[in-house]
Amino acid sequence: MICGITKISLDIYRKPEYFYSGFFIMKNVDYIIVGDGYAGLFFAHQLLKNNKSFVIFSEGRKSASQVSAGIINPVVLKKFTTFWKAQEQIDFLKSSLKEIENYTGKNYLIEAPIHRIFHDENEQKLWLKKSENEELNHFLDKNFDRLEVVKNDFQTGKVNQSARLDVNGFFMGLFGFLEKKGHLLREKFIYSEVSTENSAYKDFAFKNILFCEGMGVKGNPFFSDIPVNPNKGHHIKVKLSKDIPENITIKKKHFLFPVNDELYFYGGTYDREQLHHHIDDSAVAQLTEGLSAFYPYDFEIDHVNFGFRPTVKDRRPIIGRHSDYRNVYVFNGLGARGILNGCYFSKSLYDFIEHQILLPEEVSLGRFK
Structure with a gap:
């Protein structure tokens, strides 16, 4: 020694x-x-x-x-706008996930495009108008769809190049x-x-x-x-009494998509005020109401998650x-x-x-x- x-x-x-x-x-x-x-x-x-x-x-x-949803989305779906370097970011992510596949053996990209449920005819018209924009014409599909199971009286618009990440x-x-x-x-x-x-x-x-x-x-x-400021987000995992299509992500107020054979993800909320480290009943109520607005069948909440997004002004x-x-x-x-x-x-x-x-x-x- x-x-x-x-x-x-x-x-x-x-x-x-x-x-x-x-x-x-x-x-x-x-x-x-x-x-x-x-x-x-x-x-x-x-x-x-x-x-x-x-x-x-x-x-x-x-x-x-x-605990995030894993949504990959080049469009702000409230006003049908896009954001800085959206196309570059989408392209870079897809190439990066292929590189990651080389050492993990799996590509975690889920090809499940977002279908935005329109609230009324005015939203349909706004979508079509925005789809003529050079920044948005690669993302906003001009052909509307009508989905089964969920309420979508004014049809839905598909976001091209949108997808999900298999977060888990x-x-x-x-x-x-x-x-x-x-x-x-x-x-x-x-x-x-x-x-x-x-x-x-x-x-x-x-x-x-x-x-x-x-x-x-x-x-x-x-x-x-x-x-950086905290933005608290809740989501629920639910059991639906009638399944929705597996190869899409449905968006109205929040996102709905299948997680596995039994559970669906629905969320998430945004809250800059209620920042305590436990579940907010008001957020759960908001999610329950939001899902009921377009899913007309029974569902059961299996569990609730929340996290704090770091956001910048x-x-x-x-x-x-x-x-x-x-x-x-x-x-x-x-x-x-x-x-x-x-x-x-x-x-x-x-x-x-x-x-x-x-x-x-x-x-x-x-x-x-």
Whole structure:
């Protein structure tokens, strides 16, 4: 034994991913990722593609991402408008999911287009008018459909290129792969253990550290002041007495689609006021009323879930570098479009860190200064 280090330990720290510091064996990683939602996992995909070493800290609690609907939608269905970089985000997500399939063995994209139930003839006319718009003509189908089972007296409009993510499969598949490869640590991250001077956390030495914690960022001493606000969303899982078609997603006030052979997802609500950590009866009542408005048969609520979306006033993510620490980064504020935002802007962040390519001003942390 030499200085309290066994021969086996010495063999370990001769490997390039380890080094000896005082009486500790430190493991070198290119990145530490704190957070296991869409932001953290899609950024991890960028690191896997580029052969970077990393570790993700996951508390094991279900994040807002993990209880999300998984809707992939290029259209704002209240006013029939689209949003910044919608087509680019859709295209990038589909290519990224094919890349992820290469190592998980499964593509988690569910081809189930959204059918928006029209409230009246005026909405039909507005849809057709908007479908002539250059930004929307690839998304708003001009041929209306009439669905069976549900009430849709004024028919429905189909959103082309819309789909769903198999949320449970996505997280289970990626967590399983990352854990098998030694990238996933199921433990709480302790901020006080970070040494910014030495770029170290416990027994890890890192080149960069990235915080992707959703509303957990409010307890983060590095980024607690970023302007993200909680938006509480509820959804219900229900048993329907009469099944709806499996290959579509129905939207009126909220989304309805099958989860498995027995249960359907219906949700979700938006609430910026009732932010306590338990179920709101008023939200459940809102969902029950919303589903009853177009589903005329009996249904049974199996269970209720809720989560807190991290939202930003200008509805765009917050990405950037800490003003004092040059290797400390944040990726947050994905909001209701967490899948599209998390996937697309993970590449922007990676290019910013690794290739010094400036972030788009619209999502940069610097826009708030």
